[in-house]
Amino acid sequence: MRTHASPTFVLIPGAGGSAFYWHRLAEELTGRGREAVAVDLPGADDSAGLAEYADAVVAAIGDRTRIVLVAQSMGGFTAPLVCERVPVDLLVLLNAMVPAPGETPGDWWENTGQPQARAAYAASEGRPAGGEFDALVEFFHDVPPEVTAAVLARREPDQSGTPFEKPWPLERWPDVPTRFLQGRDDRFFPLEFQRRVVAERLGIPVDEMPGGHLVALSRPRELADRLETYLL
Template structure:
């Protein structure tokens, strides 16, 4: 089973997936609350591929201890250090500097806006069908990610070649520095689950087959 967006392309292949809805707009909910929700969603399932996209990278290590996760997959994700807060991650990784450098090289605006950095490659019909995004509350950015070490399970890092928010060069560096891993690349921007649904579905199926005896 994959805890991931309920992508139609993935489900048509006969796979099972489950999207966990986190209370991002709840100012009283932080990382521990997020992790508890995901652990409950996994319950007694085994062989789960936990897919953590963007900020969900900070929830992932808190889930892998108490839940039977078979593989952790980061997708255009923030990869934390033990006891690091998501709010401190930006300076620690020099994320904004990397984003602005990539923008200058590639010729789009250095100042962040949603259209340029998140939606530039998402088809309009997909956007119309997607749930309306909610503003992320500040609580989750201030809570340290309390884990001692990475779990002894397969960990993969998948990065969108067209990600403008976390450019591919930046993701390669962070994955090497923090996990000692090389990224695997896929076509698509930061919201690759929307912009390249079929491509991501194929990757998830391949990873799932690799976990099946």
Template sequence: MTTYVLIHGAGDGGWSWHLVAAELRDRGHEVVAPDLPGDDESATLTDYTDAVIEAVGDRTDLVVVGHSFGGFTAPLVADRLAAGLLVLVAAMIPAPGESPDDWGRDTGCGEAVQAQAARDGGLTGNADPYVGFYHDVPRALAEEALSKERAHPSSTAMKEPWPLDAWPKVPTKVVLCGEDRCFPPDFLRGLAAERLGIVPDEIAAGHCVALSRPTELADLLESYR
């Protein structure tokens, strides 16, 4: 039995994975989707990693999945637990020594968002969360997600250099969302090639794919096993 370790992104909690978790449990797997520390400005990337590892306990046969900002935490977890597989879903891909605060500038994400917004009439990067993030999520579910928003990550973690010297020696997959209005698909495709030498798999979904396309995402995760 595989254990899927699902790591949420900024502002989220483990609840953001609940539909995918249900899909995976129905297929006979165990799922760990913890809430990482929130409302704690002293919390570090190591604290987030420790929280996941504590939640995993002595489980084995691990697939570690990180969404969005979870791309900074998931490789640290996969490295320390010697996971069998690491999957990045619409996720930031850090470089050694790079802080989350510097990631956007280093990768050119901001410019990519502006360029895509110019093409789509301002949908990409839109400040309205129902437009920029939850445009393909059922409204009631999107409202519930927003009601659960948390102060995560901390300013400390945002300034902290990513601590690994190199990408962990764990088989890695990248999933990009073809309708993502946070990380434009062409941008993330290029970043995955540049930093990891990986051609991503694609889902026709927005950034919050775990809520809008949970079955399709679970199918893809299962195909990797």
């Protein structure tokens, strides 16, 4: 088995499952001498649920050790399943959904009050509350234009509804050191909403940094800096 002098960052994307989401952060981390493994999930596969997503992450990890698992958004449902199967040194939830035992990802939204929190935050910024989702407004508002263009030039990843239908299978959170890092400018999962959900479900504080929901695209250097501090 290989051994690594430094941790390997394994990066789990959110809905759509595209590893490309992480390309700027991965470049930043590798430039610092770290290994970064961005995982593609089978998001478009109607036969794939959370178990198959976890399979994809475990396969990507292979025989690597000293794993720092970083999970974005919907990846918060997959990462704990991975922690039950392979040794993980640290789990970092980034602008993530935090599941409760037996909860489906489809029920998470109403259970947590996310639609109301999203609408209230929009109103506080003077935007229409409760309107149709607009990715440019809610996801890409702080992403550099050239990065947005590069992302949008790619085929938009499809996300099957299958993983939203089955209950999250764990009875409790895995016994793995866990940090929660939230972009304070996230319009989709507002900071105060996340503070409440994380306190209720994990009982840990929320760390914050500048940036919106796609912080790995908007602020990869600052995000890498924050991840590095968790290794100290």
